[in-house]
Amino acid sequence: MALILEVQDLVKQYPGAAEPAVNGVSFGIRRGEVFSLLGPNGAGKTTTIGMLSCLLKPTGGDAIVDGHSVRTDPEAVKRLIGIVPQDIALYPSLSARENLRFWGWMYGLGGKDLARRIDAILETVGLTDRGNDRVDSYSGGMKRRINIAAGLLHEPKLVFLDEPTVGIDPQSRRNILEMVKALNAQGMTVLYTTHYMEEAQELSQRIGIIDNGKLIALGTLDELTRLVGRQDEIELKIASEHAGPELAEALGKVKGVRSARSEDHTVRLVADDANASLPEVIGVANARGIKVIGIDVREPNLEAVFLHLTGRALRD
Amino acid sequence: MKALQIAFKDLTVLFRDRTALLLMLGAPLILTVGLALISGRMSGSSGPAFQNLPVVIVNLDQGVVGGQLADAFSSDELDDLLNPQTAEDAAAARALVNDDKVVAAVIIPAGFTDAVTGAKESGAADRIEIYANPNREISSQIVTAVVESFVQQVELARVSGQVAVEQLLAAGLINPQEAAAVGMRVAERSVSAQNSGAAIRLVSAEKSTEPEQDFDMMGYFAPSMAILFLMYTVALGGRNLLAEKETGTLGRLVSAPISETAILGGKLLGIFLVATAQMSILILANALLFGVKFGDPLGVAVLILALAAAASGWGILVAAIARTPGQVSTIGMALMLTFGVLGGSFIPINNMPAWFNLVSKITPNAWGIEGFIALGYGDTLPQLAGTVAGLFGMAAVLFIVSVTLLRRKNLMQG
Known part of the structure; x- marks a missing residue:
């Protein structure tokens, strides 16, 4: 599929900083996909978005949006993209409609077309009935939704969502994730930055993992988890602390179980396929009269990938 | 756009x-x-900031000059600016100032005319007293300016009379016995002439003559x-x-x-x-x-x-x-x-x-x-x-x- 965005060896070195904030990042985004840039705070996600949205001038490299360079043709790039910044970049004393009207003006919209788009986007973000209220009377989640609406009003080909769920309640977060899915279903291409691996896993066709200004991995969820091997982790909670070592030794001999170790009331197993091994694992425990009070199965995830690649947890 | x-x-x-x-x-x-x-x-007024300033005059002088100064405060030229009233004695006038009823008291001492014309020896007791209201500093300064202007005109008239008498004596047109009376008449005419407008206008000439520029x-x-x-x-x-x-x-x-x-x-x-x-x-x-x-x-x-x-x-x-x-x-x-x-x-x-x-x-x-x-x-x-x-x-x-x-x-x- 054709690329709508091609990032080529992008570098941002701030004056006085020891290391570049973004150091040679390259990736491409296909038309119609959701691409997540996943990384911890300070990894370089927002700086990357800043350069792609022509807010920051790159120190090196370039990015091409639908054939236009952010370095040499920023005005054309700005017309193609929509930006939803991490901050609530709205005017609190204006109503949602007034904010949207202003941002519509800034994208050259006006008249009945703008009014129609404002009605439509308020409907999309579920705030039609609060559209005439001042933004400073909104909850955090509602502000986030209007912040997103302002970036989508001009119906951009490519939208940058920079950590749009930071600091909001679970219900508002869910609303935003569903909104992103709906927009993508309508054909919108999305570059989504986050430090929540669950969001990246749920939304994205492909994920780039960024750390210390460098892109350290890129691919689909499957491709990335393969980096740490296709192995599941089974965690058994047992009633008796003293039975742990004995059970771990017995379970280590079960087919498909690669390793087993005990710790207090827990026995941890690494298996090729948890679903295949689990019945025999339970049978071994029952045969020894050891009561299992809880079972937790973990498939490989991006947290494990990040840990594998950096030696640190994603939220360190 | x-x-x-x-x-x-x-x-x-x-x-x-x-x-x-x-x-x-x-x-x-x-x-x-x-x-x-x-x-x-x-x-309550929307007119000029300084108008109808209340002032009390005490004229203890029995002569012409004291009377003319008292009259000057009631002249047409100062009608808008000042609102004069008279009192019989200095203590009553000062009380009005102390009670913040007037912006100043002008007390013309007894024998002021004689002191000005030289009919008697001039001393500290012959000076006009302006008892000013400290709460109305600018307004009382306006009253002081009116008095100073008048005194300057009186002084000018006195010198004019003196010069006239000396010249008349030198020319032999009057004899020494007539000198005092002639000098007095010249001075009176001079003060009257000055009081016809010019002296008072000096204080607020522009404002009082052109009210539209207040x-x-x-x-x-x-x-x-x-x-x-x-x-x-x-x-x-x-x-x-x-x-x-x-x-x-x-x-x-x-x-x-x-x-x-x-x-x-x-x-x-x-x-x-x-x-x-x-x-x-x-x-x-x-x-x-x-x-x-x-x-x-x-x-x-x-x-x-x-x-x-x-x-x-x-x-x-x-x-x-x-x-x-x-x-x-x-x-x-x-x-x-x-x-x-x-x-x-x-x-x-x-x-x-x-x-x-x-x-x-x-x-x-x-x-x-x-x-x-x-x-x-x-x-x-x-x-x-x-x-x-x-x-x-x-x-x-x-x-x-x-x-x-x-x-x-x-x-x-x-």
């Missing part, structure tokens, strides 16, 4: 800020009223306070420019398809529009609420535009120098107070040394107040050309410097 839309948005945002509105519009009006009350302007003190206080708080408003505008960078709206603007020039132009235009709106509202409110007459409407309108431009220049300069919105507020407040003192918003600077008046010209306050006073005295736009040019010149210099500094500052870079 987008610059205008940005400016319109800024105007809307600022006029929705209740705290800002209170300081932009409420505070200057309240201070104007307060200062007017102190000056006595709000006592200057209302509200015409000073109202623009003074408006300009003082105009500096607050432009600093607020400068603050908002930096605050937009912090809140992310400036970044969002930069990411939209708008040139940096249009963004900066819109922000500057916004500050100018807010400043113009504030000045216009305050001047209109003072005219409608307090009946202040500002003079030529066209002159007032152009002066407001020039003032808003110059003040906006200072607001943007502060934004260009400061690093954070908080710094803009601090510097802006300091600038507002400094300019208030330097530019004459708190006290008139007419009587300050020449160097002070020269320094005051860096402030929009000094130019603006000067312009409003000139308009209040009846000047029109053509006569205001220098003031308006000075303000627009100040604006042009400040805009160029500020925009250069803002561009160097890379304000538009995230």
Whole structure:
């Protein structure tokens, strides 16, 4: 599929900083996909978005949006993209409609077309009935939704969502994730930055993992988890602390179980396929009269990938 | 077009800020009223600040000169300015002053005419006493000026009489026995002639003879306070420019398809529009609420535009120098107070040394107040050309410097 965005060896070195904030990042985004840039705070996600949205001038490299360079043709790039910044970049004393009207003006919209788009986007973000209220009377989640609406009003080909769920309640977060899915279903291409691996896993066709200004991995969820091997982790909670070592030794001999170790009331197993091994694992425990009070199965995830690649947890 | 839309948005945002509105519009009006009350302007009259000043005259002199001075206070020329009354004795007159019933007591001592004409030896007891009300300093100074003017004319008449007698004696036209009587008649005629108008007009000649040019003190206080708080408003505008960078709206603007020039132009235009709106509202409110007459409407309108431009220049300069919105507020407040003192918003600077008046010209306050006073005295736009040019010149210099500094500052870079 054709690329709508091609990032080529992008570098941002701030004056006085020891290391570049973004150091040679390259990736491409296909038309119609959701691409997540996943990384911890300070990894370089927002700086990357800043350069792609022509807010920051790159120190090196370039990015091409639908054939236009952010370095040499920023005005054309700005017309193609929509930006939803991490901050609530709205005017609190204006109503949602007034904010949207202003941002519509800034994208050259006006008249009945703008009014129609404002009605439509308020409907999309579920705030039609609060559209005439001042933004400073909104909850955090509602502000986030209007912040997103302002970036989508001009119906951009490519939208940058920079950590749009930071600091909001679970219900508002869910609303935003569903909104992103709906927009993508309508054909919108999305570059989504986050430090929540669950969001990246749920939304994205492909994920780039960024750390210390460098892109350290890129691919689909499957491709990335393969980096740490296709192995599941089974965690058994047992009633008796003293039975742990004995059970771990017995379970280590079960087919498909690669390793087993005990710790207090827990026995941890690494298996090729948890679903295949689990019945025999339970049978071994029952045969020894050891009561299992809880079972937790973990498939490989991006947290494990990040840990594998950096030696640190994603939220360190 | 987008610059205008940005400016319109800024105007809307600022006029929705209740705290800002209170300081932009409420505070200057309240201070104007307060200062007017102190000056006595709000006592119910909408006329000149100094009129019908109550004064008490005690004439203990039995001679011609004392009588003429007492009559001078009731002359037609001083009819609007003074409201004289008489008292029989000095103690009663002083009591009226002490009770704040009159601005001053003028006590003409017994034998004043004889002392003036040389009929008796002059001493300390022969001096006119002006018992002034310390609470009405300016008003009592006006009364003092009236008396001093009269005394100067009497002295002039005395010398005239003396010279006339000496010349008549030298020519042998009168004999020494007649000299005293002749001298007295010359002096009386001279004093009468002086009192026919010229001596009294000296005190308030322009005001009393041309009532249409009376200057209302509200015409000073109202623009003074408006300009003082105009500096607050432009600093607020400068603050908002930096605050937009912090809140992310400036970044969002930069990411939209708008040139940096249009963004900066819109922000500057916004500050100018807010400043113009504030000045216009305050001047209109003072005219409608307090009946202040500002003079030529066209002159007032152009002066407001020039003032808003110059003040906006200072607001943007502060934004260009400061690093954070908080710094803009601090510097802006300091600038507002400094300019208030330097530019004459708190006290008139007419009587300050020449160097002070020269320094005051860096402030929009000094130019603006000067312009409003000139308009209040009846000047029109053509006569205001220098003031308006000075303000627009100040604006042009400040805009160029500020925009250069803002561009160097890379304000538009995230």
